[in-house]
Amino acid sequence: MFYFDDFYGKKVLKSSLLADVDCFFTTRDFVLTSASRTDLEFDANGNRKFLIEKFGLKNIYTAKQTHSSNVKIIKSEKYFYDDTDALISDVNNSLLLLNFADCVPIILYSKKDNIGAVVHAGWRGTALKILKKTALKMSTELNVKLDNITALIGPSIGKCCFETDEDVFNKIVEDKSLKKYYEEKGHKYYIDLKLLNYSQLEEIGIKNIDICSYCTCCMSDIFFSYRKENGITARHSAVLRIKGI
Ligand SMILES: [Zn+2]
Numbered sequence: 371m372f373y374f375d376d377f378y379g380k381k382v383l384k385s386s387l388l389a390d391v392d393c394f395f396t397t398r399d400f401v402l403t404s405a406s407r408t409d410l411e412f413d414a415n416g417n418r419k420f421l422i423e424k425f426g427l428k429n430i431y432t433a434k435q436t437h438s439s440n441v442k443i444i445k446s447e448k449y450f451y452d453d454t455d456a457l458i459s460d461v462n463n464s465l466l467l468l469n470f471a472d473c474v475p476i477i478l479y480s481k482k483d484n485i486g487a488v489v490h491a492g493w494r495g496t497a498l499k500i501l502k503k504t505a506l507k508m509s510t511e512l513n514v515k516l517d518n519i520t521a522l523i524g525p526s527i528g529k530c531c532f533e534t535d536e537d538v539f540n541k542i543v544e545d546k547s548l549k550k551y552y553e554e555k556g557h558k559y560y561i562d563l564k565l566l567n568y569s570q571l572e573e574i575g576i577k578n579i580d581i582c583s584y585c586t587c588c589m590s591d592i593f594f595s596y597r598k599e600n601g602i603t604a605r606h607s608a609v610l611r612i613k614g615i
Contacts, residue, residue: 392611439498463614469605528585
């Protein structure tokens with residue numbers, strides 16, 4: 371279950387599945403990346419500093435997101451990753467952050483191993499199965515048992531608002547007979563990106579999954595929405611801190 375919580379006076383969204391882990395999705399109240407909204411740059415810079423200070427860290431591990439399926443395991447001395455849409459960490463006390471405005475944010479974490487990941491899956495990333503790829507990489511390269519992974523599928527554009535034409539639809543939905551992933555109205559398709567990502571995890575045996583019902587486009591008073599705000603918007607973030615030992 372998702373619930374709004376308070377991070378030192380700023381509104382964030384958490385899940386009861388990882389309530390005791392330092393991970394959350396930020397809101398408009400706690401902007402960490404201003405993107406195309408230059409008026410928010412000052413707030414974003416201040417908030418990043420605030421976040422780093424509150425966690426007692428030196429910096430944040432983040433990436434230049436490109437809607438790719440490139441997944442990187444971070445190295446402690448390297449804070450920025452080019453052309454990357456998922457970051458995995460087994461580094462104690464590291465803080466991972468990626469940015470979103472309608473795309474699906476996912477946090478993966480194994481408490482047993484203290485290894486986690488943050489994933490950015492828009493429609494391209496969903497079609498490329500970046501989420502499944504990330505979980506499998508945690509398993510094959512860092513020996514995390516898939517059973518031990520908890521997944522939080524955060525707020526993103528919902529089926530209610532993610533309208534596409536047939537060309538995009540054909541790239542995302544592989545099996546047209548599975549009507550639970552979409553609705554067809556006239557010549558338009560309404561696709562459930564969160565459910566498609568959920569299925570990628572189910573396929574590989576991950577069962578501990580929380581899926582957020584909020585649509586960022588319907589709830590653009592709380593989250594940033596690229597579609598609702600015609601591309602002129604900032605970003606909310608998915609944040610995960612790997613525990614320090
Ligand atoms: Zn909606």
